[in-house]
Amino acid sequence: MLLAIDCGNTNTVFSIWDGRSFLCTLRTSTHHARTADAYFTWFSTLVKHYGIEANITDVIISSTVPRVVFNLRVFADRFFGCRPLVVGKPECLLPHPPRVDPGTQVGPDRLVNSEGAYERHGGDLIVVDFGTATTFDVVAQDGAYVGGVIAPGVNLSLEALHMAAAALPHVDVTKPQKVIGTNTVACMQSGVFWGYVGLVNGVCERIRAEYDRPMRIIGTGGLASLFAQGDMLFDAIEDDLTMHGLTVIHDYNKKAQTS
Ligand SMILES: Nc1ncnc2c1ncn2[C@@H]1O[C@H](COP(=O)(O)OP(=O)(O)O)[C@@H](O)[C@H]1O
Ligand SMILES: CC(C)(COP(=O)(O)O)[C@@H](O)C(=O)NCCC(=O)O
Numbered sequence: 001m002l003l004a005i006d007c008g009n010t011n012t013v014f015s016i017w018d019g020r021s022f023l024c025t026l027r028t029s030t031h032h033a034r035t036a037d038a039y040f041t042w043f044s045t046l047v048k049h050y051g052i053e054a055n056i057t058d059v060i061i062s063s064t065v066p067r068v069v070f071n072l073r074v075f076a077d078r079f080f081g082c083r084p085l086v087v088g089k090p091e092c093l094l095p096h097p098p099r100v101d102p103g104t105q106v107g108p109d110r111l112v113n114s115e116g117a118y119e120r121h122g123g124d125l126i127v128v129d130f131g132t133a134t135t136f137d138v139v140a141q142d143g144a145y146v147g148g149v150i151a152p153g154v155n156l157s158l159e160a161l162h163m164a165a166a167a168l169p170h171v172d173v174t175k176p177q178k179v180i181g182t183n184t185v186a187c188m189q190s191g192v193f194w195g196y197v198g199l200v201n202g203v204c205e206r207i208r209a210e211y212d213r214p215m216r217i218i219g220t221g222g223l224a225s226l227f228a229q230g231d232m233l234f235d236a237i238e239d240d241l242t243m244h245g246l247t248v249i250h251d252y253n254k255k256a257q258t259s
């Protein structure tokens with residue numbers, strides 16, 4: 001069985017893949033000082049709690065936080081006796097290498113999202129991922145990641161507003177009843193929600209104008225379904241896109257090893 005780990009700047013997600021389906025998805029906050037032993041204590045407790053018979057033989061990691069990779073490598077080695085594949089490292093092959101400026105280190109999450117989306121939908125895609133940052137990944141007709149857009153994340157924007165303005169409270173993102181807010185919280189929620197709908201639709205429209213072929217838009221990340229309520233133009237929303245991409249890349253590397 002494969003343990004797929006997607007480490008973002010806010011959350012780290014572990015999923016067990018048995019070759020056909022994900023047996024469970026476990027989430028913890030990302031913290032670079034968490035040790036291999038601490039990962040295992042947390043992981044094994046939850047796996048036992050859900051009654052899962054996990055026989056992990058392989059581990060694949062995508063991490064936007066380079067510092068956490070060391071402890072995750074130790075975790076894989078110590079508890080599962082395996083050397084993990086780490087997306088972005090030279091030994092981890094990609095089915096479709098990116099075409100970007102020389103020397104650019106594309107976020108591994110974006111490469112993984114691109115592979116996952118291409119496997120399901122084919123090429124000519126915009127993948128929008130609502131994480132700590134909101135990323136737009138352009139996947140070419142042949143499956144290669146060819147660039148995109150990085151915008152501040154939804155929660156980051158709300159947090160920045162709260163931190164910078166003494167009178168603005170911390171608020172959670174939600175779809176407001178009306179655009180014109182009649183109290184501070186409603187005004188902030190409207191600004192972030194409708195501001196974001198405008199941002200995503202505007203960026204996608206401009207990408208489409210610059211790219212010379214019809215494109216489909218795939219949304220992912222926890223907040224994608226919330227924004228779909230605000231006339232964002234997604235052709236599909238897939239919460240497991242990053243995990244799916246990790247299984248695609250793992251399969252590709254396994255096949256390359258045996259051929
Ligand atoms: N379903 C959800 N509802 C509200 N907020 C969410 C949801 N899912 C994720 N978030 C928030 O969105 C932000 C990004 O989360 P996540 O997608 O895990 O980011 P990353 O991959 O960068 O770690 C975090 O602040 C998280 O708390
Ligand atoms: C843009 C990101 C910060 C998004 O990370 P996330 O929101 O998933 O934590 C990450 O993909 C990253 O660090 N990228 C490196 C620069 C690039 O992709 O060009």
Ligand SMILES: [K+]
Nearest residue numbers: 008109129131
């Ligand atoms: K992410």
